[in-house]
Amino acid sequence: MRRLIRHALTGRWHVSRLLSHGASQKITDAIHEAERGHSGQIRVVIEGTPGVSHVLKQRSARDRAIDVFAVERVWDTSHNNGVLLYLMVAERDAEIVADRGLNTKITSEQWHEICAALERDVGIRGFTHAVCAAVSCIGVLLREHFPSEEAPNELPDDVIIRKG
DSSP: HHHHHHHOOOOOOHHHHHHTTTHHHHHHHHHHHHHHTTOOOEEEESSEEEEHHHHHHTTTTTHHHHHHHHHHHTTOOOOOOOEEEEGGGGTEEEEEOOOOOGGGTTTHHHHHHHHHHHHHHHHHHOHHHHHHHHHHHHHHHHHHSSSSSSSSOSSSOSEEOOOO
């Protein structure tokens, strides 16, 4: 019931409050910088709430992140090394979904560590800084496993904001 209320009360202003003027551009710049030196692709989606139906169907933030991964076509890269950083504001949850090319190189524990740090740092350093730091950590892992100086940018770098 508590989860249902949280989703019902999460509106556009929640996301707007988190993303102060210029914050979206700072995250976009962080994505652009984090994609240097490797062939991986990073997408960031921030969503207020996917809606009350999400809760009624008993779907998790992870389930929603997997849906968004498909809808945003993060899987559509030549090296199968796209990464989605998904944030659901209503649940204060961060999820990373990585394409199959990363499964043998980066462990789920490494992705969970980035998400846990992001969730922890939001309260300490602020939302924008925490998201940018997580994006930077993703870039470090991709640089380690997919180094490339001349990789094309296959997915847009802009942050996607779904206010719910």
